[in-house]
Amino acid sequence: MTRAKTRLPRHWPGSGGDRGSVTIWLVIFAFTSLILLAFIVDGGQYMNARERAADIAEQAARAGANQVSVADLRAGNFVIPPAAACAAAQSLVASYASGSLSPADAGATTMSSCNVTGPTVTVQVSVAVAAPFPLGSTLGTFTTGARESATLDCGNNLQFTGAC
Numbered sequence: 647m648t649r650a651k652t653r654l655p656r657h658w659p660g661s662g663g664d665r666g667s668v669t670i671w672l673v674i675f676a677f678t679s680l681i682l683l684a685f686i687v688d689g690g691q692y693m694n695a696r697e698r699a700a701d702i703a704e705q706a707a708r709a710g711a712n713q714v715s716v717a718d719l720r721a722g723n724f725v726i727p728p729a730a731a732c733a734a735a736q737s738l739v740a741s742y743a744s745g746s747l748s749p750a751d752a753g754a755t756t757m758s759s760c761n762v763t764g765p766t767v768t769v770q771v772s773v774a775v776a777a778p779f780p781l782g783s784t785l786g787t788f789t790t791g792a793r794e795s796a797t798l799d800c801g802n803n804l805q806f807t808g809a810c
Contacts, residue, residue: 692788692790695773695788695790696773696790696792698773699755699771699772699773699790699791699792700792700794702738702739702742702755702771702773702792703769703770703771703791703792703793703794704794704796705738706734706735706736706738706739706757706760706769706771706794707735707767707768707769707794707795707796708767708796709734709735709737709738710726710731710732710734710735710760710762710767710769710796711726711731711765711766711767711796711797711798712734712798713726713727713730713731713733713734714726714798715727724764724765724798726762726764726765726767726798727762728760728762731760731762731767732760732762735757735760735767735769736757736760739755739756739757739769739771742755743755743756754773754774755771755772755773756771756772757769757770757771757772758770758771758772758791759793765797765798765799766795766796766797766798767795767796767797767798768793768794768795769793769794769795770791770792770793770794771791771792771793771794772789772790772791773789773790773791773792774788774789
């Protein structure tokens with residue numbers, strides 16, 4: 647005795663053949679949303695790192711410009727010793743790198759260059775950032791930098807005579 651094979655319907659009645667299409671759409675949409683979210687988070691961290699680098703470079707340039715020679719200034723000469731200015735700037739950047747001024751910058755901040763031209767101190771700083779995203783950063787570790795200058799102006803009558 648042979649049994650007759652029972653043939654099941656290909657689609658359930660009334661399904662219209664679209665069974666599972668919403669699930670596939672939902673999976674693709676969720677995956678795409680997570681990738682876009684990772685790019686948004688990484689982009690925000692990159693912009694924060696650039697802002698942090700600019701802030702550190704500005705502070706280092708100001709620290710360098712503050713090294714004006716007081717004795718020369720009293721004699722009517724405006725002199726910023728390059729060695730002292732760059733040492734002060736490097737010291738400030740090292741304070742950021744050690745984490746003593748900002749734990750977020752610990753070990754990630756370096757001073758690339760320091761230049762003193764007359765009353766202007768220019769400092770270039772690099773900041774390396776590892777983006778901590780829960781699913782793993784899409785960009786990994788990236789480095790950004792900033793170049794900032796500070797110009798020291800005389801605050802007395804010398805600035806009007808051109809001695810500064």
